[in-house]
Amino acid sequence: AARMAAKGSGGEVMAVYIARSDGLTAASPKELAVQRTLVEDLGGSFHQVIGDDIPAALLEFARGVNATQIVLGVSRRKAWQYVFGPGVGATVARESGPDLDVHLVTHDRMGKGTDLSRPPRTARLGRNRRVCGWLIGMAGPVLLSLLLRGVAPGLGLANDMLLFLTLTVAAALLGGMLPALASAAFGSLLLNYYFTPPVHHVLISNSRNIVALVIFIAVAVSVASVVDLAARRTHQAARLRAESEILSHLAGSVLRGENSLGSLLETVRETFGMESVALLEREHDLAPWTCTAGVGTRAHVERPEHADVDMPMGASMSLALTGRVLTAEDRRVLGAFAAQAAVVLDRQRLRTEAEQARALAEGNRIRTALLAAVSHDLRTPLAGIKASVSSLRSDDVEWSEEDRAALLEAIEEGADRLDHLVGNLLDMSRLQTDTVTPLIRELDLDEVVPLALDALAVPAGNVDLDIPEDLPMVAADKGLLERVVANVIENALKYSPAGATVLVAASTTADQVQLRVVDRGPGVPEDAKERIFEPFQRHGDAPRGAGVGLGLAVARGFTEALGGTLTAEDTPGGGLTMVLVLPRVPDRPHAQAPSDDRPDGARLSRTPSPGDG
Known part of the structure; x- marks a missing residue:
C-alpha cells in the first residue's frame, strides 16, 4: 500500500484494525504495536475501530475517510472453511462498489488455515435477550412436553405443534436466529418422540405427519430469520435516527453561528462518551504537535497516535479522543464534528484577525x-x-x-x-486603555454642578440652574462627574447663539437621577446623534479653533465608567438637549444645605464672565 501511494499522486496510507465489540481480539497488543510502528515508519497512520462485521466496518471506514483504494491480504482460510462464508477479501471486493478499488495481495500464509471465528448473527441483540431466548428455546420444549403429557394428553398433534411453534417464535423474538433454530430442532425431536405415532420412537408412520413437521421447522426458521432481520434493522434505524439528530444539532449550531470551540469539543466528548477530546495542530509535517483546545477529565495526548481515536483533518490538524475505540459508523459522525471544529477554529482566527x-x-x-x-x-x-x-x-x-x-x-x-x-x-x-478607575461615593448634584461651572473658562454666556433641594444623591466619582458636566455645558455654550441661555435642570425617577443640559443652538440631525460622541468629531461648521472634538467623547466615556448613560435629544423648539442619567442612591435622606446658603426651593441662576475659573 505504501508503494502504491508513493507511485501515485502522494496519497495517504491509513492502516485499519477491526476489533470485536465483545473484546475478543485476533491480535495481541504487542502485535498491534509492531503493526503501528511499521505503518508510521512508512509515513502512514494507524486506526482502530470496532465492528462485529469486518467487511462492513472496513468499507464504512473507507467511505468515511474518502478512500479510493483498499489493499487486503488473500484469505488464510482452507477450502472447507468457505462453507461458513466467502471471507473478508471476497466480501469487500463484492460490496466495494465502483468508488473503491480493492487489491488482494498474496502472502506465505494464504490457504493454511485460520482460527478466526465468524461473528454471531445475533450480535445486534442484547446479552440478556439472547440468554432468555436460549432458555425459552431449550427449556421451554421440555416443560411443554411434560405439561402436555401429564395435564392435556389428548389435544391432538396439530395443537401440540402450534404450542411448540409458539415457543420457537418466542425464542426467535428474544434471542434471534440461533435460539430459534435450536428450539425448532429440539422441539421437532420431542414432537416426533412423544406425540407422533409410533410414540417413544424416532419414527413417523404417517406421511402427513412428516409434512407437518417439515412445515413446523420451515415456519420456525422463517420466523427466526424475520425476527433477526427486524432486530438488525431496528438497530440500524435507531442508530441512523441518533446520527440524524446529532447531525441536525450540528447543522443547527452552524446556522446559529455558534463559534465556541470549547463547547463543540465538549459536545463531542458527551456524544461519544469519551474521557477527553483535544484538537491538535502542527505547522508542517516535521513540526511537533500542539494542543489548540481540549476538554475532559483526562490529560490530553501530545500526539494523535497516542489517542484511542485519531480523526485526521488534513496534514496539520487532528482530533484526538481518549476513552475507548469507536466503531466505523461512529467515526463517520465524528468526521462531521471534526470538519465543524476546523471551521470554528478558522472562524475564530478570522474574527481575531478582523478585530486586530x-x-x-x-x-x-x-x-x-x-x-x-x-x-x-x-x-x-x-x-x-x-x-x-x-x-x-x-x-x-x-x-x-x-x-x-x-x-x-x-x-x-x-x-x-x-x-x-x-x-x-x-x-x-485613559479611556482607550481602560485605566479609568472611578472612586464611587454619594454626591449631591448641587455640589458638583457649581464646581463644574467654576472650572469653565468661557468668554460669555448665560447658564440657568434648576436643581431641586430635595433631589436624591447619586453614586459617582466627584472628579469624573465634574469633568462630564463641564464638558457637556461647555459644548452647549459653544453652539448656543449669542445671548441665548443654557438650562441645566435635574429631576429624578424611581432609581435614577437625570441632569439635562438644554441649548438653543442649531441642533443635530437624528442620524448624527451617536456620531457626535465619537473621538475627533465636530458637528456642523464649528470653527477650527473650537477644539479637537474630544469633549463629548470623554464625557460619555467617563459617564459609562460611572455606570450611567449620556444621550442626545432634540430640544422642543430647536436646539439640542444632553441627558445625563446616573444611578440614584436608594433610601437615603437627602443632605440639606445650610439654611443661610440659599432658601429652600430656590433656583440658581448664573452668568459666567470671562474671568470665571
Missing part, C-alpha cells in the same frame, strides 16, 4: 485625527503665545500698560486652551 485589523484601523484613524489636531488646533494657541512673548521681549516697541496687559491675557488664554486640549487628549487615552 479593526483596532489597527481605529488606531490609524485616531492617529490621523490627532496629527490634524496637533497641526492646527494645538499650534494655533502656541502661535498666539509665541507672538505675544516675542512682542513683549521686543526692544523696538514701547508697550503701554494696557497693551502689555492685553498681551499677557492672550498668553494666559492660549495656555488655558492648551491645557484644556491636552487634558482631553490624556482623558481619551
Whole structure:
C-alpha cells in the first residue's frame, strides 16, 4: 500500500484494525504495536475501530475517510472453511462498489488455515435477550412436553405443534436466529418422540405427519430469520435516527453561528462518551504537535497516535479522543464534528484577525485625527503665545500698560486652551486603555454642578440652574462627574447663539437621577446623534479653533465608567438637549444645605464672565 501511494499522486496510507465489540481480539497488543510502528515508519497512520462485521466496518471506514483504494491480504482460510462464508477479501471486493478499488495481495500464509471465528448473527441483540431466548428455546420444549403429557394428553398433534411453534417464535423474538433454530430442532425431536405415532420412537408412520413437521421447522426458521432481520434493522434505524439528530444539532449550531470551540469539543466528548477530546495542530509535517483546545477529565495526548481515536483533518490538524475505540459508523459522525471544529477554529482566527485589523484601523484613524489636531488646533494657541512673548521681549516697541496687559491675557488664554486640549487628549487615552478607575461615593448634584461651572473658562454666556433641594444623591466619582458636566455645558455654550441661555435642570425617577443640559443652538440631525460622541468629531461648521472634538467623547466615556448613560435629544423648539442619567442612591435622606446658603426651593441662576475659573 505504501508503494502504491508513493507511485501515485502522494496519497495517504491509513492502516485499519477491526476489533470485536465483545473484546475478543485476533491480535495481541504487542502485535498491534509492531503493526503501528511499521505503518508510521512508512509515513502512514494507524486506526482502530470496532465492528462485529469486518467487511462492513472496513468499507464504512473507507467511505468515511474518502478512500479510493483498499489493499487486503488473500484469505488464510482452507477450502472447507468457505462453507461458513466467502471471507473478508471476497466480501469487500463484492460490496466495494465502483468508488473503491480493492487489491488482494498474496502472502506465505494464504490457504493454511485460520482460527478466526465468524461473528454471531445475533450480535445486534442484547446479552440478556439472547440468554432468555436460549432458555425459552431449550427449556421451554421440555416443560411443554411434560405439561402436555401429564395435564392435556389428548389435544391432538396439530395443537401440540402450534404450542411448540409458539415457543420457537418466542425464542426467535428474544434471542434471534440461533435460539430459534435450536428450539425448532429440539422441539421437532420431542414432537416426533412423544406425540407422533409410533410414540417413544424416532419414527413417523404417517406421511402427513412428516409434512407437518417439515412445515413446523420451515415456519420456525422463517420466523427466526424475520425476527433477526427486524432486530438488525431496528438497530440500524435507531442508530441512523441518533446520527440524524446529532447531525441536525450540528447543522443547527452552524446556522446559529455558534463559534465556541470549547463547547463543540465538549459536545463531542458527551456524544461519544469519551474521557477527553483535544484538537491538535502542527505547522508542517516535521513540526511537533500542539494542543489548540481540549476538554475532559483526562490529560490530553501530545500526539494523535497516542489517542484511542485519531480523526485526521488534513496534514496539520487532528482530533484526538481518549476513552475507548469507536466503531466505523461512529467515526463517520465524528468526521462531521471534526470538519465543524476546523471551521470554528478558522472562524475564530478570522474574527481575531478582523478585530486586530479593526483596532489597527481605529488606531490609524485616531492617529490621523490627532496629527490634524496637533497641526492646527494645538499650534494655533502656541502661535498666539509665541507672538505675544516675542512682542513683549521686543526692544523696538514701547508697550503701554494696557497693551502689555492685553498681551499677557492672550498668553494666559492660549495656555488655558492648551491645557484644556491636552487634558482631553490624556482623558481619551485613559479611556482607550481602560485605566479609568472611578472612586464611587454619594454626591449631591448641587455640589458638583457649581464646581463644574467654576472650572469653565468661557468668554460669555448665560447658564440657568434648576436643581431641586430635595433631589436624591447619586453614586459617582466627584472628579469624573465634574469633568462630564463641564464638558457637556461647555459644548452647549459653544453652539448656543449669542445671548441665548443654557438650562441645566435635574429631576429624578424611581432609581435614577437625570441632569439635562438644554441649548438653543442649531441642533443635530437624528442620524448624527451617536456620531457626535465619537473621538475627533465636530458637528456642523464649528470653527477650527473650537477644539479637537474630544469633549463629548470623554464625557460619555467617563459617564459609562460611572455606570450611567449620556444621550442626545432634540430640544422642543430647536436646539439640542444632553441627558445625563446616573444611578440614584436608594433610601437615603437627602443632605440639606445650610439654611443661610440659599432658601429652600430656590433656583440658581448664573452668568459666567470671562474671568470665571
